[in-house]
Amino acid sequence: MARCIRVPKKGAEPLREALMEQGLLDLDHRIRRDGDFILIPVLADSFGGYEAEEADLEVQEHGETDYRNLSGVPEGLRDLLPSSFDVVGDIAIMKLPDELLPYKAGIGEALLKTEHGVRAVFLDGGVKGEFRIRDLEKIAGEGTSETVHRECGTRMMTDPSKVYFNPRLATERARVASLVRDGEVIIDMFAGVAPFGTVIARHAHPAKIYSIDLNPECERFMRENIRMNGITCMEAIIGDSTQVIKGLPKADRIIMNLPQMADRFLDSALRAAKPSGTIHMHRVMERSALEDFERDLVSRMASEGLGMRIVRVQELKTYSPTMSVYVFDIMPEAADSSE
Ligand SMILES: C[S@@+](CC[C@H](N)C(=O)[O-])C[C@H]1O[C@@H](n2cnc3c(N)ncnc32)[C@H](O)[C@@H]1O
Structure with a gap:
C-alpha cells in the first residue's frame, strides 16, 4: 500500500509536475489509473486540495536504468535490441527487428520499468501514406496513443497513429x-x-x-x-x-x-x-x-x-x-x- 492523491485525469499532469518540483512525488511507487481518476503517489498528507488516501500501487524499481537488461531477451539476441526510441508525451515508440517480435511484451514491460513517466509502449510499424501516419501496436502499458507532448515551453496534443x-x-x-x-x-x-x-x-x-x-x-x-x-x-x-x-x-x-x-x-x-x-x-x-x-x-x-x-x-x-x-x-x- 502507498499514500496517494486521487485526481481527475484531466488535471493530473500539472499536479504531478508540481509534486515533482516540490519534491513531494513518491518516486518509489508507480502512478496508476483508476477509471476517470489517476492515483499519484505522494510524500504528503494532502496536496493541491486533495487529501491523501491509501492505495495498492506497484513498487517502482530503481536499480536498473537500461531496459535491455530487464527485457528477458535471450543472450544471443540482445545485440539486436535498439539503443534508442522516441518518447512522445507519455508514450514510447520503438522499432524492433523481426527476430525480437516474440519478445515484444517483455521488451515493452522492461521499458515501462526504466523510463520514468512512460505510460505505454508502442511497436512502430513505420509511417504510411500521404498523411505520414504511424502504424502502432501497443505492446505494454495502458491507454491509447493519444498524448500531450512538451516541447520548448509548449504543450502539444498528438496521436501518432492518426x-x-x-x-x-x-x-x-x-x-x-x-x-x-x-x-x-x-x-x-x-x-x-x-x-x-x-x-x-x-x-x-x-x-x-x-x-x-x-x-x-x-x-x-x-x-x-x-x-x-x-x-x-x-x-x-x-x-x-x-x-x-x-x-x-x-x-x-x-x-x-x-x-x-x-x-x-x-x-x-x-x-x-x-x-x-x-x-x-x-x-x-x-x-x-x-x-x-x-x-x-x-x-x-x-x-x-x-x-x-x-x-x-x-x-x-x-x-x-x-x-x-x-x-x-x-x-x-x-x-x-x-x-
Ligand atoms: C512530415 S508531416 C509534417 C509534420 C509537422 N510539420 C511536424 O513538425 O510535426 C507532413 C504533413 O503534410 C501533410 N500533407 C501532405 N500533403 C499535403 C498537402 N498537399 N497539403 C497540406 N498538407 C499535406 C500530411 O498530412 C502530414 O501531416
Missing part, C-alpha cells in the same frame, strides 16, 4: 522560431498538429500563422493546441496547401516540412512568399546527391519563371546509412537580405 508527429524536430522548430521577426505573416504548408506554429507563437510575435494540413484528423489536434497554449494568432486550416495558399496574404516565412517531396511544392511557396520572404524546405535525400539537387532545383524553378537562391543548407539528421534530412533556407531571387 496524425504525423516527430519529436526529433524540436531543435529545428526552435531555430525557425528564433528567426521570426515581429509582425511576420507565416504559412506552414504541411503543419501536422502545428508544432512549428505553436513553438513560434510561444517564442515570437508574428502577426499571423496559417497552419495547413490535408489530414482532417489534424484539425482537432491543431485547435486543441491553439487552446492549450493560449494562442490567438494561429489559424488551423484543413486542405491542400497548394490550393489554400492561393487565397492567403503573401507570407514573410513559409515552412515546408514534407521531407519526402517538399520540392514538388516549391513553386507554390515561391509564388506565395513576399520578395523579402524566407522559405524553410525540408528534404530527405542521398548525401551524395546534394549538389545536383540544389542545381536542379534552381533550374527547375527558373524554367517556371521563378527566381530563387538557397541562402543556407543544413543537415538535420541521418535518415539511413546513405541518406540525410536537410533544411534549405530559400529566398525569392529578388530578395537581397540574408539571415
Whole structure:
C-alpha cells in the first residue's frame, strides 16, 4: 500500500509536475489509473486540495536504468535490441527487428520499468501514406496513443497513429522560431498538429500563422493546441496547401516540412512568399546527391519563371546509412537580405 492523491485525469499532469518540483512525488511507487481518476503517489498528507488516501500501487524499481537488461531477451539476441526510441508525451515508440517480435511484451514491460513517466509502449510499424501516419501496436502499458507532448515551453496534443508527429524536430522548430521577426505573416504548408506554429507563437510575435494540413484528423489536434497554449494568432486550416495558399496574404516565412517531396511544392511557396520572404524546405535525400539537387532545383524553378537562391543548407539528421534530412533556407531571387 502507498499514500496517494486521487485526481481527475484531466488535471493530473500539472499536479504531478508540481509534486515533482516540490519534491513531494513518491518516486518509489508507480502512478496508476483508476477509471476517470489517476492515483499519484505522494510524500504528503494532502496536496493541491486533495487529501491523501491509501492505495495498492506497484513498487517502482530503481536499480536498473537500461531496459535491455530487464527485457528477458535471450543472450544471443540482445545485440539486436535498439539503443534508442522516441518518447512522445507519455508514450514510447520503438522499432524492433523481426527476430525480437516474440519478445515484444517483455521488451515493452522492461521499458515501462526504466523510463520514468512512460505510460505505454508502442511497436512502430513505420509511417504510411500521404498523411505520414504511424502504424502502432501497443505492446505494454495502458491507454491509447493519444498524448500531450512538451516541447520548448509548449504543450502539444498528438496521436501518432492518426496524425504525423516527430519529436526529433524540436531543435529545428526552435531555430525557425528564433528567426521570426515581429509582425511576420507565416504559412506552414504541411503543419501536422502545428508544432512549428505553436513553438513560434510561444517564442515570437508574428502577426499571423496559417497552419495547413490535408489530414482532417489534424484539425482537432491543431485547435486543441491553439487552446492549450493560449494562442490567438494561429489559424488551423484543413486542405491542400497548394490550393489554400492561393487565397492567403503573401507570407514573410513559409515552412515546408514534407521531407519526402517538399520540392514538388516549391513553386507554390515561391509564388506565395513576399520578395523579402524566407522559405524553410525540408528534404530527405542521398548525401551524395546534394549538389545536383540544389542545381536542379534552381533550374527547375527558373524554367517556371521563378527566381530563387538557397541562402543556407543544413543537415538535420541521418535518415539511413546513405541518406540525410536537410533544411534549405530559400529566398525569392529578388530578395537581397540574408539571415
Ligand atoms: C512530415 S508531416 C509534417 C509534420 C509537422 N510539420 C511536424 O513538425 O510535426 C507532413 C504533413 O503534410 C501533410 N500533407 C501532405 N500533403 C499535403 C498537402 N498537399 N497539403 C497540406 N498538407 C499535406 C500530411 O498530412 C502530414 O501531416
